[in-house]
Amino acid sequence: MSYPAYLELAQKGELREKAEEAYKLLQTCSLCPRKCEVDRLQDQRGLCGAGKKAKVYKFKIHFGEEPPISGWRGSGVIFFSGCPLKCLYCQNYPFSQQGKGREISPQLLSHMMLYLQKMGCHNLNLVTPTHFVPQILSALTLAVDKGFHLPLVYNTSGYESLQTLRLIDGVVDIYLSDFKYFKAETGMRYSQVPDYPQVAKRAIKEMYRQVGDLLTDQNGIAKRGLIIRHLLLPGNLFGAEKILFFIAQELSPSISVSLMSQYLPLWKAKGHPLLGREITPEELKQAFMALDFAGLENGWIQESPTSPGSKSLSLTSQMCSG
DSSP states (O other): OOOHHHHHHHHHHHHHHHHHHHHHHTTOSSSSOOOOOOOOOTTOTTTOOOOSEEEEEHHHHEEEEEHHTTTOOOOEEEEESSSSOOTOOOTTHHOOOSSSEEEEEEEHHHHHHHHHHHTTTTTTTEEOOOGGGHHHHHHHHHHHHHHHHOEEEEEESSOOHHHHHHTTTTTSSSSEEEESSSSSSHHOOOOOOHTTHHHHHHHHHHHHHHSSOOETTTSSSSEEEEEEEEEOOOOGTOHHHHHHIIIIIOOOTTSSEEEEOOOOOOOGTTTTTTSOOOOOHHHHHHHHHHHHHOOOOEEEEEEEETTTTTTOOEOSSSSBOO
């Protein structure tokens, strides 16, 4: 298979067809599992706050992702505004929850893609893209016509509909997906979503079916595959151990997993009786042990936020390459 995968679709005219098919979903919007069914072609707004046009907070070269994503030239990120989830502790709340950003045309979005490629980024990293899949596909079609060829990273909360994922099958090279909650009541309490675990399990299995284990080039830069992230929270509120065992037993122990400890009590977590503090070194140690006990072979664990190396990610074993 050639990389990135979407170039072959573009040559056949299928990328444009996917964009047209995706736009039809906006008429009674069902892009995410919320299925608000508002007519976004008439600029009606659902729970995520998105209308007809894509809304972007910022785009830039980013070095804070996992090593195969950031590399040494950085990942070209586009931060989209709005989100299907309503996390009390949202780390990106100014644009994900408060909706800050600018509505733009597919043409301008394609120029952002081309600019990030010109700046030398290893990939194009679409952050919270679910509710703008039609606009992204349209912009990608325009960008490819002008020579765009970076691998596509789909950076998601994990709350994805199978319909949308199957629509972008063959378009996305790398899925960078959260797996937030193991229990439905936890998702409802902290993200106002009633069915997160059921939806995320199905979605992540579909992502894995599409792209498989992480593949890197000779320099360790991701070409294709799935990385699953889990943000560690105070008191292990979200069931890290059960999530890690699910990944190892129902997907594969070879899947790349990133345990993140950079949590800060932001947004509505400030002053919260459970969420209102950072994680402790002991809680991070427990996460180390859970990752090892689950038998997962590949990935990273971020160091304690109170240690000098708090921003680094440590490779636990050699990544797959090919």
